Amino acid sequence: xxxxxxxxxxxxLTTAAGLAELGHYVVGVDIDNDKIEMLNxxxxxxxxxxxxxxxxxxxxAQRLAFTTDVQKAASQSDVIxxxxxxxxxxxxxxxxxxxxxxxxxxxxxxxxxALLIIKSTVPVGTTDQIATRLRRDxxxxxxxxxxxxxxxxxxxxxxxxxxxxxxxxxxxIRRLYQGITAPMIVSDRRSAEMIKYTANAFLAMKISYINxxxxxCESLDANVEDVARGIGADHRIGHAFLQAxxxxxxxxxxxxxxxxxxxxxxxxxxxxxxxxxDRINQLRPQRLVTKAEHALGTLRGKHISLLGLTYKPQxxxxxxxxxxxxxxxxxxxxxxxxxxDPRARRFPIEQVEICPxxxxxxxxxxxxxxxxxxxxxxxxxxxxLLPILRCPVIIDGRNLYRLEEMRKLGVAYPLRYLSVGRPxxx
Ligand code: NAD
Numbered sequence: 564x565x566x567x568x569x570x571x572x573x574x575x576l577t578t579a580a581g582l583a584e585l586g587h588y589v590v591g592v593d594i595d596n597d598k599i600e601m602l603n604x605x606x607x608x609x610x611x612x613x614x615x616x617x618x619x620x621x622x623x624a625q626r627l628a629f630t631t632d633v634q635k636a637a638s639q640s641d642v643i644x645x646x647x648x649x650x651x652x653x654x655x656x657x658x659x660x661x662x663x664x665x666x667x668x669x670x671x672x673x674x675x676x677a678l679l680i681i682k683s684t685v686p687v688g689t690t691d692q693i694a695t696r697l698r699r700d701x702x703x704x705x706x707x708x709x710x711x712x713x714x715x716x717x718x719x720x721x722x723x724x725x726x727x728x729x730x731x732x733x734x735x736i737r738r739l740y741q742g743i744t745a746p747m748i749v750s751d752r753r754s755a756e757m758i759k760y761t762a763n764a765f766l767a768m769k770i771s772y773i774n775x776x777x778x779x780c781e782s783l784d785a786n787v788e789d790v791a792r793g794i795g796a797d798h799r800i801g802h803a804f805l806q807a808x809x810x811x812x813x814x815x816x817x818x819x820x821x822x823x824x825x826x827x828x829x830x831x832x833x834x835x836x837x838x839x840x841d842r843i844n845q846l847r848p849q850r851l852v853t854k855a856e857h858a859l860g861t862l863r864g865k866h867i868s869l870l871g872l873t874y875k876p877q878x879x880x881x882x883x884x885x886x887x888x889x890x891x892x893x894x895x896x897x898x899x900x901x902x903x904d905p906r907a908r909r910f911p912i913e914q915v916e917i918c919p920x921x922x923x924x925x926x927x928x929x930x931x932x933x934x935x936x937x938x939x940x941x942x943x944x945x946x947x948l949l950p951i952l953r954c955p956v957i958i959d960g961r962n963l964y965r966l967e968e969m970r971k972l973g974v975a976y977p978l979r980y981l982s983v984g985r986p987x988x989x
Contacts, residue, residue, distance in 0.1 A: 564739065567592060567640040569633065569665050570647035571602070573609060573713060573814075573880070574682060574706050578646060580614060581717035583621035585742045590636040591629045594664075602629040610879040610906055613714040633665075634672040642739055643669065646682040646706070650814070655821030657686055666693055673697070678735045680704045684759050684819060686826055690726065690752040702727040702736055703752045705759035710813065711877030720745045726755020760826070763819040764837050769804040770811045771840035774847060777807035777984025787984025788962060807984040809885040809934050809960035810847030812874030817844070817883045848888035851960050852896070854981045855930050858956045863897035866953065868928040870921065871935025871961075872904035879906040885960070886934045890915050901928070905937055922951065930956040933963055949976045959983070 564587050568579040571593040579591040593599055598608045605622070607615045621627035630636055637643050647661035662683055673679060680702045681690050690703040703726035708716035723745050725736050733749050750758070777787040787807045795802035811817070820841050827834040852862075859865055874884035881887065886902070890912050893900050901916045903924035910917060918924035921940075925931050925948055933940055941963050949955050949972075957969075959982040969980040969988040980988040 564588070564641040565639055566590070566739070567633075567636040567643045569593075569637075569643065569645045569669075570661070570683070571595075571598060571608075571629070572646065572648060573611060573710050573878075574708065575644070575646035576607075576609065576618070577611065577614060577708060577713040577717050578644060578682065578706070580617040580621055580627060581714065582739070583624075583627040584617060584718075585740070587626065587642075587739070589621075589627050590640070591627070592631065592633045592636050593629070594631060596631055599629050599631050610908075611710065611713050612877055617714055633668045637669055637677070638672040638674060640674065640677050642678045642680060642735065643673065644680045644682050644704075645669075648814075649683045649685055649818075651818040651821050655825040657684075657818070657822045657825070659685065659689065662689070666696070670697065673699075675699075678702065678732055680736065682706050684763075684815070684822075685756055686822060687753050687756045687760075690756060694728065694752070700727060700729045700732045701752070702732050703755040704736060705755060707759075707762065710880055711875055718743060722746045722748050724748045724750065724755050724758050726750050726752040726758075728752065760819050760823045763816055764823050764834075764840070766804050767811055767816045767820050767844065768836055768840040770806075770816075771843040773805045773807045774810060774983075775843050778850070780984040784986055785984075786966070786986065790984075806936075806962065808847075808936075808962060809851060809889070809983075810844045812882070812884040812887075813880065814882040817841075845888075848885050848892055851885075851889055851932060851934075851958060852892040854958050855893070855898075855932065855956075856896070858958070858979055858981060859929055859954065861896075862893060865898045865929040866927055867893050867898045867900050868918075868924045868931045869900060869902035869915070870904075870924065870931060870933045870940050871937055872902055872907040872910055873935050876935055876937045877906075879908045881907050881910055884934075887911060889932065889934060889960075901925075904935065905939060921948070926951050927953045929954040930958055932958040932960060934960050936961040936963055945972055945978075946976065949978065955979065957981070 566587045566589045568575050569592050571591045579589045583589040601608050645665050647665050649657045652658040694701040780787040791805040794800050795805050872886040890900050901924050903918045955978045957980045962982045
Protein backbone atom coordinates (compact mmCIF):
# COMPACT_ATOMS: atom_id res chain seq x y z
CA UNK A 564 0.00 0.00 0.00
CA UNK A 565 1.03 3.62 -0.35
CA UNK A 566 1.11 5.24 3.07
CA UNK A 567 1.59 8.81 4.30
CA UNK A 568 2.66 9.45 7.89
CA UNK A 569 2.10 12.99 9.15
CA UNK A 570 4.32 14.13 12.02
CA UNK A 571 7.78 12.63 12.28
CA UNK A 572 8.48 12.61 16.00
CA UNK A 573 9.28 9.49 18.05
CA UNK A 574 6.01 7.83 17.04
CA UNK A 575 5.66 9.00 13.43
CA LEU A 576 9.23 8.37 12.37
CA THR A 577 9.32 4.91 13.92
CA THR A 578 5.94 4.06 12.39
CA ALA A 579 7.01 5.31 8.95
CA ALA A 580 10.21 3.25 9.01
CA GLY A 581 8.42 0.20 10.43
CA LEU A 582 5.65 0.28 7.80
CA ALA A 583 8.28 0.61 5.04
CA GLU A 584 10.06 -2.43 6.47
CA LEU A 585 6.73 -4.33 6.29
CA GLY A 586 6.79 -3.65 2.53
CA HIS A 587 4.64 -0.53 2.12
CA TYR A 588 5.69 2.57 0.19
CA VAL A 589 5.81 5.26 2.84
CA VAL A 590 6.13 9.02 2.64
CA GLY A 591 6.86 10.78 5.92
CA VAL A 592 5.60 14.37 6.13
CA ASP A 593 6.51 17.02 8.67
CA ILE A 594 6.00 20.78 8.77
CA ASP A 595 9.51 21.17 10.20
CA ASN A 596 11.63 21.89 7.18
CA ASP A 597 14.94 21.34 9.04
CA LYS A 598 13.78 17.89 10.08
CA ILE A 599 12.90 16.93 6.50
CA GLU A 600 16.21 18.27 5.20
CA MET A 601 18.09 16.25 7.81
CA LEU A 602 16.18 13.08 6.93
CA ASN A 603 16.77 13.62 3.23
CA UNK A 604 20.51 14.02 3.92
CA UNK A 605 20.44 10.66 5.68
CA UNK A 606 20.59 12.04 9.25
CA UNK A 607 18.04 11.17 11.92
CA UNK A 608 16.72 14.06 14.07
CA UNK A 609 16.06 11.90 17.16
CA UNK A 610 18.05 9.14 18.78
CA UNK A 611 16.21 5.86 19.18
CA UNK A 612 17.97 2.47 19.17
CA UNK A 613 17.82 0.63 15.79
CA UNK A 614 15.96 3.50 14.09
CA UNK A 615 18.78 5.03 11.98
CA UNK A 616 19.71 1.77 10.20
CA UNK A 617 16.04 0.93 9.62
CA UNK A 618 15.48 4.32 7.97
CA UNK A 619 18.67 4.03 5.89
CA UNK A 620 17.78 0.52 4.70
CA UNK A 621 14.27 1.49 3.60
CA UNK A 622 15.36 4.76 1.97
CA UNK A 623 17.86 2.79 -0.03
CA ALA A 624 15.17 0.28 -1.04
CA GLN A 625 13.10 3.31 -2.14
CA ARG A 626 10.25 2.39 0.16
CA LEU A 627 10.69 5.45 2.39
CA ALA A 628 10.87 9.14 1.47
CA PHE A 629 10.38 12.44 3.31
CA THR A 630 8.76 15.71 2.33
CA THR A 631 7.01 18.80 3.67
CA ASP A 632 4.45 18.56 0.85
CA VAL A 633 1.41 17.02 2.50
CA GLN A 634 -0.87 17.54 -0.50
CA LYS A 635 1.37 15.66 -2.89
CA ALA A 636 1.98 12.78 -0.48
CA ALA A 637 -1.58 12.35 0.78
CA SER A 638 -3.30 12.65 -2.58
CA GLN A 639 -1.63 9.43 -3.76
CA SER A 640 -2.06 7.38 -0.58
CA ASP A 641 -4.19 4.40 0.42
CA VAL A 642 -3.63 5.08 4.10
CA ILE A 643 -2.78 8.30 5.94
CA UNK A 644 -1.62 8.16 9.54
CA UNK A 645 -1.55 11.25 11.73
CA UNK A 646 1.07 11.13 14.51
CA UNK A 647 1.52 14.80 15.37
CA UNK A 648 2.09 15.98 18.94
CA UNK A 649 -0.79 16.56 21.35
CA UNK A 650 0.98 18.27 24.26
CA UNK A 651 -0.78 19.31 27.47
CA UNK A 652 -1.96 22.89 27.76
CA UNK A 653 -1.52 24.74 31.08
CA UNK A 654 -4.76 23.34 32.62
CA UNK A 655 -4.06 19.78 31.46
CA UNK A 656 -6.35 20.19 28.47
CA UNK A 657 -4.64 18.60 25.46
CA UNK A 658 -3.52 21.19 22.95
CA UNK A 659 -4.86 19.98 19.62
CA UNK A 660 -3.41 22.78 17.48
CA UNK A 661 -1.04 20.44 15.60
CA UNK A 662 -3.84 17.93 14.99
CA UNK A 663 -6.26 20.60 13.78
CA UNK A 664 -3.69 21.93 11.32
CA UNK A 665 -2.90 18.40 10.09
CA UNK A 666 -6.58 17.61 9.52
CA UNK A 667 -7.25 20.88 7.70
CA UNK A 668 -4.14 20.35 5.54
CA UNK A 669 -5.59 16.96 4.61
CA UNK A 670 -9.16 18.10 3.94
CA UNK A 671 -8.58 19.18 0.37
CA UNK A 672 -6.33 16.31 -0.69
CA UNK A 673 -7.71 13.11 0.88
CA UNK A 674 -8.52 10.57 -1.84
CA UNK A 675 -12.10 9.36 -1.44
CA UNK A 676 -11.02 5.74 -0.91
CA ALA A 677 -8.09 6.47 1.45
CA LEU A 678 -8.23 5.47 5.09
CA LEU A 679 -7.40 8.18 7.64
CA ILE A 680 -5.92 6.94 10.90
CA ILE A 681 -5.38 9.09 13.99
CA LYS A 682 -2.44 7.67 15.92
CA SER A 683 -1.85 10.67 18.18
CA THR A 684 -3.24 10.38 21.70
CA VAL A 685 -6.42 12.47 21.68
CA PRO A 686 -9.29 13.23 24.07
CA VAL A 687 -12.27 10.92 23.87
CA GLY A 688 -14.60 12.08 21.10
CA THR A 689 -11.91 13.76 18.96
CA THR A 690 -11.79 11.07 16.24
CA ASP A 691 -15.61 11.01 16.08
CA GLN A 692 -15.56 14.78 15.49
CA ILE A 693 -12.98 14.42 12.72
CA ALA A 694 -15.09 11.67 11.11
CA THR A 695 -18.18 13.89 11.20
CA ARG A 696 -16.26 16.86 9.82
CA LEU A 697 -14.75 14.85 6.96
CA ARG A 698 -17.91 12.77 6.42
CA ARG A 699 -16.00 9.49 6.29
CA ASP A 700 -14.86 6.68 8.57
CA UNK A 701 -11.75 7.67 10.50
CA UNK A 702 -9.85 5.17 12.64
CA UNK A 703 -8.32 5.78 16.03
CA UNK A 704 -5.30 3.48 16.36
CA UNK A 705 -3.49 4.45 19.57
CA UNK A 706 0.22 3.89 19.87
CA UNK A 707 1.79 2.01 22.78
CA UNK A 708 5.47 1.99 21.80
CA UNK A 709 8.00 2.94 24.44
CA UNK A 710 10.78 5.38 23.67
CA UNK A 711 14.05 3.54 24.04
CA UNK A 712 12.63 0.40 22.44
CA UNK A 713 10.30 1.98 19.89
CA UNK A 714 11.49 -0.07 16.90
CA UNK A 715 11.24 -3.34 18.80
CA UNK A 716 7.80 -2.36 20.10
CA UNK A 717 6.58 -1.47 16.60
CA UNK A 718 7.26 -5.02 15.38
CA UNK A 719 6.24 -6.75 18.64
CA UNK A 720 3.30 -4.89 20.16
CA UNK A 721 1.27 -6.52 22.94
CA UNK A 722 -1.87 -5.61 20.97
CA UNK A 723 -3.13 -3.44 18.15
CA UNK A 724 -6.17 -1.37 19.07
CA UNK A 725 -8.48 -0.33 16.25
CA UNK A 726 -11.26 2.10 16.99
CA UNK A 727 -13.40 2.42 13.91
CA UNK A 728 -16.91 2.55 12.52
CA UNK A 729 -16.80 -0.01 9.73
CA UNK A 730 -15.51 -3.47 8.85
CA UNK A 731 -13.93 -1.93 5.71
CA UNK A 732 -11.66 0.26 7.86
CA UNK A 733 -10.79 -2.60 10.23
CA UNK A 734 -9.88 -4.77 7.26
CA UNK A 735 -7.60 -2.16 5.72
CA ILE A 736 -5.78 -1.64 8.98
CA ARG A 737 -5.29 -5.41 9.28
CA ARG A 738 -3.62 -5.29 5.85
CA LEU A 739 -1.50 -2.36 6.95
CA TYR A 740 -0.07 -4.32 9.87
CA GLN A 741 0.17 -7.64 8.04
CA GLY A 742 3.40 -9.28 9.17
CA ILE A 743 2.99 -8.25 12.79
CA THR A 744 1.65 -10.91 15.11
CA ALA A 745 -0.46 -9.36 17.84
CA PRO A 746 -4.03 -9.58 19.06
CA MET A 747 -6.27 -7.03 17.32
CA ILE A 748 -8.70 -5.31 19.63
CA VAL A 749 -11.47 -3.71 17.61
CA SER A 750 -13.72 -1.22 19.37
CA ASP A 751 -15.62 1.98 18.72
CA ARG A 752 -13.46 5.09 18.37
CA ARG A 753 -14.25 6.57 21.78
CA SER A 754 -13.30 3.37 23.61
CA ALA A 755 -10.04 3.17 21.63
CA GLU A 756 -9.19 6.72 22.74
CA MET A 757 -10.11 5.75 26.30
CA ILE A 758 -7.91 2.62 26.17
CA LYS A 759 -4.80 4.73 25.58
CA TYR A 760 -5.42 7.12 28.49
CA THR A 761 -6.51 4.33 30.80
CA ALA A 762 -3.38 2.28 30.07
CA ASN A 763 -1.01 5.19 30.70
CA ALA A 764 -2.81 6.31 33.84
CA PHE A 765 -2.69 2.74 35.17
CA LEU A 766 1.06 2.50 34.63
CA ALA A 767 1.53 5.92 36.22
CA MET A 768 -0.51 4.72 39.23
CA LYS A 769 1.68 1.64 39.55
CA ILE A 770 4.83 3.77 39.65
CA SER A 771 3.32 6.20 42.16
CA TYR A 772 2.06 3.34 44.28
CA ILE A 773 5.52 1.85 44.72
CA ASN A 774 6.97 5.32 45.31
CA UNK A 775 4.41 5.92 48.05
CA UNK A 776 5.32 2.57 49.61
CA UNK A 777 9.03 3.47 49.25
CA UNK A 778 8.51 6.53 51.44
CA UNK A 779 6.82 4.38 54.08
CA CYS A 780 9.66 1.83 53.85
CA GLU A 781 12.13 4.62 54.64
CA SER A 782 10.17 5.53 57.77
CA LEU A 783 9.89 1.90 58.88
CA ASP A 784 13.43 0.76 57.96
CA ALA A 785 12.21 -1.72 55.37
CA ASN A 786 13.60 -2.20 51.86
CA VAL A 787 11.24 -1.34 49.00
CA GLU A 788 13.15 -3.54 46.56
CA ASP A 789 12.41 -6.62 48.63
CA VAL A 790 8.81 -5.47 48.93
CA ALA A 791 8.55 -4.98 45.14
CA ARG A 792 10.09 -8.40 44.50
CA GLY A 793 7.68 -9.94 46.95
CA ILE A 794 4.55 -8.41 45.50
CA GLY A 795 5.66 -8.56 41.85
CA ALA A 796 5.98 -12.33 42.04
CA ASP A 797 2.21 -12.44 42.34
CA HIS A 798 1.19 -12.76 38.68
CA ARG A 799 -1.85 -10.62 39.30
CA ILE A 800 0.53 -7.74 40.11
CA GLY A 801 3.66 -8.46 38.02
CA HIS A 802 7.16 -6.97 38.35
CA ALA A 803 6.88 -4.26 35.69
CA PHE A 804 6.70 -0.62 36.77
CA LEU A 805 7.51 -1.40 40.39
CA GLN A 806 10.91 0.33 40.51
CA ALA A 807 10.81 3.03 43.15
CA UNK A 808 12.68 6.20 42.26
CA UNK A 809 12.62 9.76 41.05
CA UNK A 810 9.17 9.39 39.50
CA UNK A 811 7.85 9.24 35.97
CA UNK A 812 8.40 11.85 33.27
CA UNK A 813 8.49 12.00 29.51
CA UNK A 814 6.01 13.26 26.98
CA UNK A 815 3.23 10.80 27.82
CA UNK A 816 2.53 9.82 31.45
CA UNK A 817 2.35 13.34 32.93
CA UNK A 818 0.40 14.72 29.98
CA UNK A 819 -1.97 11.75 29.65
CA UNK A 820 -2.81 11.63 33.37
CA UNK A 821 -3.51 15.37 33.23
CA UNK A 822 -5.67 14.89 30.14
CA UNK A 823 -7.67 12.18 31.91
CA UNK A 824 -8.16 14.45 34.92
CA UNK A 825 -9.27 17.20 32.56
CA UNK A 826 -11.77 14.84 30.90
CA UNK A 827 -13.02 13.84 34.35
CA UNK A 828 -13.45 17.47 35.40
CA UNK A 829 -15.29 18.27 32.17
CA UNK A 830 -17.79 15.52 32.80
CA UNK A 831 -18.09 16.02 36.56
CA UNK A 832 -16.46 12.67 37.29
CA UNK A 833 -13.71 12.76 39.90
CA UNK A 834 -10.72 10.43 39.44
CA UNK A 835 -9.10 10.35 42.89
CA UNK A 836 -6.70 7.49 42.10
CA UNK A 837 -5.29 9.33 39.11
CA UNK A 838 -5.17 12.59 41.08
CA UNK A 839 -3.14 10.91 43.82
CA UNK A 840 -0.77 9.27 41.34
CA ASP A 841 -0.10 12.69 39.85
CA ARG A 842 0.33 14.38 43.24
CA ILE A 843 2.71 11.68 44.48
CA ASN A 844 4.75 12.00 41.29
CA GLN A 845 4.98 15.77 41.53
CA LEU A 846 6.49 15.44 45.00
CA ARG A 847 9.29 13.02 43.95
CA PRO A 848 11.83 15.69 42.92
CA GLN A 849 11.41 17.54 46.23
CA ARG A 850 11.90 14.28 48.08
CA LEU A 851 15.33 13.82 46.44
CA VAL A 852 16.33 17.43 47.07
CA THR A 853 15.35 16.99 50.73
CA LYS A 854 17.73 14.02 50.91
CA ALA A 855 20.52 16.31 49.67
CA GLU A 856 19.61 18.92 52.30
CA HIS A 857 19.54 16.23 54.95
CA ALA A 858 23.05 15.11 53.96
CA LEU A 859 24.64 18.56 53.41
CA GLY A 860 22.71 20.92 55.68
CA THR A 861 22.26 23.89 53.40
CA LEU A 862 22.45 23.65 49.62
CA ARG A 863 23.53 27.28 49.16
CA GLY A 864 26.79 27.42 47.24
CA LYS A 865 26.98 23.62 47.11
CA HIS A 866 28.02 21.85 43.94
CA ILE A 867 25.51 19.17 43.02
CA SER A 868 26.20 16.83 40.12
CA LEU A 869 23.32 15.22 38.29
CA LEU A 870 23.96 11.97 36.49
CA GLY A 871 21.22 11.48 33.91
CA LEU A 872 18.91 14.12 32.47
CA THR A 873 16.65 12.10 30.17
CA TYR A 874 13.38 10.84 31.64
CA LYS A 875 14.52 7.28 31.09
CA PRO A 876 17.52 5.48 29.60
CA GLN A 877 17.94 4.73 25.88
CA UNK A 878 16.37 7.99 24.76
CA UNK A 879 17.58 11.55 24.16
CA UNK A 880 14.27 13.00 25.36
CA UNK A 881 14.17 15.28 28.41
CA UNK A 882 10.51 16.32 28.11
CA UNK A 883 9.00 16.51 31.64
CA UNK A 884 12.01 14.60 33.00
CA UNK A 885 12.45 14.63 36.81
CA UNK A 886 15.87 16.24 36.15
CA UNK A 887 14.12 19.47 35.18
CA UNK A 888 12.15 19.81 38.43
CA UNK A 889 15.15 18.66 40.51
CA UNK A 890 17.40 21.24 38.81
CA UNK A 891 14.89 24.03 39.44
CA UNK A 892 14.59 23.14 43.11
CA UNK A 893 18.37 22.92 43.56
CA UNK A 894 18.94 26.26 41.82
CA UNK A 895 16.21 27.88 43.94
CA UNK A 896 18.12 26.76 47.02
CA UNK A 897 21.30 28.40 45.70
CA UNK A 898 23.15 25.26 44.59
CA UNK A 899 25.41 25.10 41.52
CA UNK A 900 24.20 22.33 39.29
CA UNK A 901 26.47 20.38 36.95
CA UNK A 902 25.19 17.48 34.89
CA UNK A 903 26.17 14.71 32.56
CA ASP A 904 23.94 12.60 30.34
CA PRO A 905 25.12 10.32 27.54
CA ARG A 906 22.35 11.28 25.10
CA ALA A 907 20.18 14.16 26.33
CA ARG A 908 19.23 16.77 23.78
CA ARG A 909 19.09 20.51 24.64
CA PHE A 910 18.38 20.83 28.38
CA PRO A 911 15.86 23.63 28.98
CA ILE A 912 17.56 25.20 32.03
CA GLU A 913 20.56 27.28 31.02
CA GLN A 914 22.05 27.61 34.52
CA VAL A 915 22.73 23.86 34.58
CA GLU A 916 26.29 23.31 33.40
CA ILE A 917 26.34 20.37 31.01
CA CYS A 918 29.59 18.39 31.28
CA PRO A 919 31.18 16.15 28.64
CA UNK A 920 31.69 13.14 30.95
CA UNK A 921 31.04 11.76 34.43
CA UNK A 922 34.48 12.71 35.78
CA UNK A 923 34.07 16.39 34.85
CA UNK A 924 30.52 16.46 36.24
CA UNK A 925 31.41 14.98 39.64
CA UNK A 926 34.75 16.75 40.13
CA UNK A 927 34.59 18.68 43.44
CA UNK A 928 30.93 17.77 43.92
CA UNK A 929 29.30 18.04 47.32
CA UNK A 930 26.77 15.44 46.25
CA UNK A 931 26.12 13.30 43.21
CA UNK A 932 22.49 12.64 42.34
CA UNK A 933 21.59 9.83 39.94
CA UNK A 934 18.39 10.57 38.02
CA UNK A 935 18.41 8.18 35.04
CA UNK A 936 19.21 4.47 35.08
CA UNK A 937 21.66 4.53 32.17
CA UNK A 938 23.67 1.31 32.04
CA UNK A 939 26.97 3.19 32.12
CA UNK A 940 26.05 4.55 35.56
CA UNK A 941 25.54 1.02 36.87
CA UNK A 942 29.18 0.27 36.11
CA UNK A 943 30.85 3.42 37.44
CA UNK A 944 34.15 2.86 39.22
CA UNK A 945 33.35 4.63 42.49
CA UNK A 946 36.78 3.74 43.90
CA UNK A 947 38.22 6.11 41.32
CA LEU A 948 35.42 8.70 41.49
CA LEU A 949 34.90 9.07 45.25
CA PRO A 950 38.34 10.66 45.82
CA ILE A 951 37.58 13.46 43.32
CA LEU A 952 34.34 14.43 45.07
CA ARG A 953 34.52 17.17 47.69
CA CYS A 954 31.97 15.31 49.81
CA PRO A 955 31.35 11.58 49.30
CA VAL A 956 27.55 11.81 49.13
CA ILE A 957 25.64 9.78 46.55
CA ILE A 958 21.88 10.23 46.23
CA ASP A 959 20.65 7.43 44.04
CA GLY A 960 17.25 8.36 42.62
CA ARG A 961 17.09 5.09 40.67
CA ASN A 962 18.37 2.50 43.15
CA LEU A 963 21.15 1.43 40.77
CA TYR A 964 23.40 -0.25 43.33
CA ARG A 965 22.95 -3.09 45.75
CA LEU A 966 23.17 -1.97 49.36
CA GLU A 967 25.71 -4.72 50.07
CA GLU A 968 27.97 -3.39 47.32
CA MET A 969 27.82 0.13 48.77
CA ARG A 970 28.44 -1.14 52.30
CA LYS A 971 31.61 -2.86 51.06
CA LEU A 972 32.68 0.29 49.25
CA GLY A 973 32.01 2.25 52.44
CA VAL A 974 34.50 0.10 54.37
CA ALA A 975 37.35 1.33 52.13
CA TYR A 976 36.10 4.88 51.49
CA PRO A 977 34.07 7.25 53.66
CA LEU A 978 30.69 7.41 51.96
CA ARG A 979 27.04 8.37 52.41
CA TYR A 980 24.69 6.54 50.09
CA LEU A 981 21.03 7.53 50.12
CA SER A 982 18.68 5.72 47.80
CA VAL A 983 14.90 5.43 47.52
CA GLY A 984 12.90 3.32 49.97
CA ARG A 985 16.01 1.59 51.35
CA PRO A 986 18.11 2.10 54.44
CA UNK A 987 20.93 4.64 54.21
CA UNK A 988 24.54 3.39 53.93
CA UNK A 989 27.12 5.44 55.79
P1 NAD B 1 6.74 14.66 18.79
O1 NAD B 1 6.44 15.95 19.45
O2 NAD B 1 8.06 14.00 19.00
O3 NAD B 1 6.55 14.84 17.21
C1 NAD B 1 5.47 15.48 16.60
C2 NAD B 1 5.91 15.86 15.18
O4 NAD B 1 4.77 16.33 14.46
C3 NAD B 1 6.94 16.99 15.13
O5 NAD B 1 8.03 16.59 14.32
C4 NAD B 1 6.18 18.15 14.50
O6 NAD B 1 7.00 19.01 13.72
C5 NAD B 1 5.18 17.42 13.63
N1 NAD B 1 4.00 18.19 13.24
C6 NAD B 1 3.29 19.07 13.96
N2 NAD B 1 2.23 19.53 13.26
C7 NAD B 1 2.28 18.92 12.05
C8 NAD B 1 1.47 18.97 10.88
N3 NAD B 1 0.38 19.73 10.83
N4 NAD B 1 1.82 18.22 9.82
C9 NAD B 1 2.92 17.44 9.86
N5 NAD B 1 3.73 17.34 10.94
C10 NAD B 1 3.41 18.07 12.02
O7 NAD B 1 5.55 13.70 19.19
P2 NAD B 1 5.64 12.13 19.59
O8 NAD B 1 6.34 11.97 20.90
O9 NAD B 1 6.06 11.34 18.44
O10 NAD B 1 4.08 11.86 19.88
C11 NAD B 1 3.12 11.92 18.85
C12 NAD B 1 1.78 11.47 19.42
O11 NAD B 1 1.86 10.10 19.82
C13 NAD B 1 1.31 12.24 20.64
O12 NAD B 1 -0.07 12.35 20.62
C14 NAD B 1 1.75 11.33 21.79
O13 NAD B 1 0.95 11.51 22.94
C15 NAD B 1 1.54 9.97 21.20
N6 NAD B 1 2.41 8.93 21.75
C16 NAD B 1 3.72 9.19 22.01
C17 NAD B 1 4.54 8.17 22.51
C18 NAD B 1 5.99 8.43 22.81
O14 NAD B 1 6.61 7.57 23.45
N7 NAD B 1 6.57 9.54 22.40
C19 NAD B 1 4.01 6.88 22.73
C20 NAD B 1 2.67 6.65 22.42
C21 NAD B 1 1.88 7.68 21.94
